[in-house]
Amino acid sequence: MTQNIIENLVNQLTKLPGIGRKTAQRLAFFILALPANDAKEIAAAIVDVKDNARFCSNCFNITDADTCSICSDSSRDRNKICVVEEPSNVLAIERTGIFKGTYHVLLGALSPLDGITPDKLKINALLIRIKDNPIEEVILATNPNTKGEMTAKYITEILKPLNIKTSRIAYGLPIGSDIEFADEVTLSKALEGRRDL
Amino acid sequence: MLNRTEGIVLKSSIFGEADLIVTYLTKDFGLLRVFVKSPRKTKSRFGSSIEPLTYAKISFLGKEQANLPRLTQSDIIKPFHKLREDYSGMLNIMELLEMNLHFLIDREPHPSIFRLLLTALSKLESDINNGLYYLYYKIKFLEISGYSPRLEICGRCGGLTEGRRHHNFYVSHGSIICHECIGGDDRAVKVTESALKFYKSIFNWKYSTIDRIKAPAHMLAEIQNVINSHISFISSGSKSFDKRLFLSSR
Ligand SMILES: [Zn+2]
Ligand SMILES: [Zn+2]
Numbered sequence: 001m002t003q004n005i006i007e008n009l010v011n012q013l014t015k016l017p018g019i020g021r022k023t024a025q026r027l028a029f030f031i032l033a034l035p036a037n038d039a040k041e042i043a044a045a046i047v048d049v050k051d052n053a054r055f056c057s058n059c060f061n062i063t064d065a066d067t068c069s070i071c072s073d074s075s076r077d078r079n080k081i082c083v084v085e086e087p088s089n090v091l092a093i094e095r096t097g098i099f100k101g102t103y104h105v106l107l108g109a110l111s112p113l114d115g116i117t118p119d120k121l122k123i124n125a126l127l128i129r130i131k132d133n134p135i136e137e138v139i140l141a142t143n144p145n146t147k148g149e150m151t152a153k154y155i156t157e158i159l160k161p162l163n164i165k166t167s168r169i170a171y172g173l174p175i176g177s178d179i180e181f182a183d184e185v186t187l188s189k190a191l192e193g194r195r196d197l
Numbered sequence: 198m199l200n201r202t203e204g205i206v207l208k209s210s211i212f213g214e215a216d217l218i219v220t221y222l223t224k225d226f227g228l229l230r231v232f233v234k235s236p237r238k239t240k241s242r243f244g245s246s247i248e249p250l251t252y253a254k255i256s257f258l259g260k261e262q263a264n265l266p267r268l269t270q271s272d273i274i275k276p277f278h279k280l281r282e283d284y285s286g287m288l289n290i291m292e293l294l295e296m297n298l299h300f301l302i303d304r305e306p307h308p309s310i311f312r313l314l315l316t317a318l319s320k321l322e323s324d325i326n327n328g329l330y331y332l333y334y335k336i337k338f339l340e341i342s343g344y345s346p347r348l349e350i351c352g353r354c355g356g357l358t359e360g361r362r363h364h365n366f367y368v369s370h371g372s373i374i375c376h377e378c379i380g381g382d383d384r385a386v387k388v389t390e391s392a393l394k395f396y397k398s399i400f401n402w403k404y405s406t407i408d409r410i411k412a413p414a415h416m417l418a419e420i421q422n423v424i425n426s427h428i429s430f431i432s433s434g435s436k437s438f439d440k441r442l443f444l445s446s447r
Binding site for chain 2: 017018110112113114115117118119145146149150153154157158181182183184185186188
């Protein structure tokens with residue numbers, strides 16, 4: 001039995017997160033109407049990422065080479081490391097354009113109840129990186145939730161003997177939100193993290 | 198159908214791109230897993246209310262038997278966030294949370310265990326390093342859930358375990374075995390008569406009066422040893438975590 005080719009594309013697209021059947025249908029017809037080259041580029045990018053994506057040997061960001069474009073960029077400040085949980089967090093911070101240092105991706109966060117122990121994360125690789133290089137500052141940008149917080153505390157502890165400046169990203173209120181609707185924990189964290197003007 | 202109850206967040210697991218599955222110990226439904234849509238987005242209305250230990254008033258949508266009802270509202274009653282900020286304290290608390298996850302059955306109401314956990318968190322907020330608070334929780338939890346070790350009579354002959362200075366708790370039997378019945382090469386935990394008396398008296402205490410009890414450290418350590426060995430034996434095969442793996446000084 002030959003499956004309708006549009007139907008097949010719709011089914012494939014629903015495998016993506018957040019894509020329901022209706023959205024998939026809309027995307028399928030959009031792709032159908034795309035110039036052939038554009039459609040092929042999308043397909044090729046998917047194949048490329050599956051065939052060539054790997055972790056950077058230095059920072060564990062996703063790359064297609066041995067070291068990622070950030071680690072091999074000589075204009076980046078290699079003495080600053082921003083520690084994040086996932087490669088997608090690197091993209092998010094890069095979009096701000098503010099940080100000029102390098103990253104270290106842990107590939108997760110500590111979670112005792114899920115069996116995620118320190119050895120399952122790239123924490124040891126971080127330690128080796130710090131010992132082997134003249135690192136000035138480590139910025140802990142793990143998520144502002146319980147797992148991210150525990151991970152930041154654990155890393156702070158193991159870095160203590162190395163005497164390296166360690167900082168934690170500030171907690172704040174989401175831009176565009178109203179103080180009235182912030183819960184007490186978010187609000188107290190924002191107050192604790194206040195700064196002089 | 199919209200349900201309302203009060204619950205304490207035990208754990209949250211990532212589900213899909215921005216969603217979570219949050220496990221609560223609730224007052225009316227026991228262990229309850231709910232689906233939470235997009236809490237990981239910055240503008241989520243759930244804010245910090247679904248972080249572990251948060252005690253909240255919650256509403257969820259779903260039929261009585263629905264596998265994964267959806268959380269529609271959560272209003273913090275008590276955030277217990279100071280506890281979350283204490284790394285080593287949090288590891289100890291997670292042992293308590295894990296007991297709930299491991300031994301309780303989904304949707305089986307246990308109002309007394311709910312109250313026990315809530316009281317434990319409130320007590321720990323005043324002194325997160327008080328070992329007695331943790332021990333009391335574990336002993337009471339085992340009692341209510343029907344997993345208590347047998348420490349008052351011999352697990353073989355049923356004889357009273359009194360009148361000797363030392364006793365042997367056999368982890369594989371979950372009980373003390375008297376000197377007459379001892380045989381075989383099972384692992385035993387030594388426990389003194391005075392520590393046993395201390396253990397028995399714990400059942401008469403309430404969390405509210407626990408601060409008045411001054412337990413000698415060695416006695417506390419003996420009973421902790423028995424209870425922890427017992428818990429790790431009866432939960433074998435689970436992914437019960439080893440606190441030591443999370444300490445940087447190991
Ligand atoms: Zn890299
Ligand atoms: Zn006996």
